[in-house]
Amino acid sequence: EPEVTQTPSHQVTQMGQEVILRCVPISNHLYFYWYRQILGQKVEFLVSFYNNEISEKSEIFDDQFSVERPDGSNFTLKIRSTKLEDSAMYFCASSEAQGGLRDTQYFGPGTRLTVL
């Protein structure tokens, strides 16, 4: 069964450094998402992406964050200058459609980001 993959599984970085989290969505999906989950807290929406542009973003997704689909398969989340509070599990998800029963978002296994 196709699945969303994410790399790396764990990223440790120093405060102020840039990180790029990578995701390979399911191949026939058109909508892509990033979520984060701070330890012990609920999953929070960051951004959705469709047709090579951001379709929606949350208040968390400020100028430090950016997303890109550099080729036909990868979907990346970049954090330009990491802060301690960026430490979280970051989940990528993809869906075939939006609205209706085909909008099930399939989640990747996550990347645990630790900012020191």
Add this chain to the structure above:
Amino acid sequence: KNQVEQSPQSLIILEGKNCTLQCNYTVSPFSNLRWYKQDTGRGPVSLTIMTFSENTKSNGRYTATLDADTKQSSLHITASQLSDSASYICVVTPRPTDSWGKLQFGAGTQVVVTP
């Protein structure tokens, strides 16, 4: 403002027993409501999906119910197994169309099944 509230926060049950988890939401209008299972350190996996016109949906030993009038949903786990130990998250997809992707997550109910 948290638009999806779940209870209880955590739950310990004996293997083989049944349990019911609750979800109250204020997201309105909404497109659909899902229950996800999240194993520790993993991404959420969809268990059930219900549109606003559906009352119940089953997936094996998992049965979800929805009352759109009272804005309540429940997830019933029958004959629990050790592998059911996980966080169960209620997720609401809002309408209108500019919020399709912006899922509203509950905080989850942590279920621990003991032998």
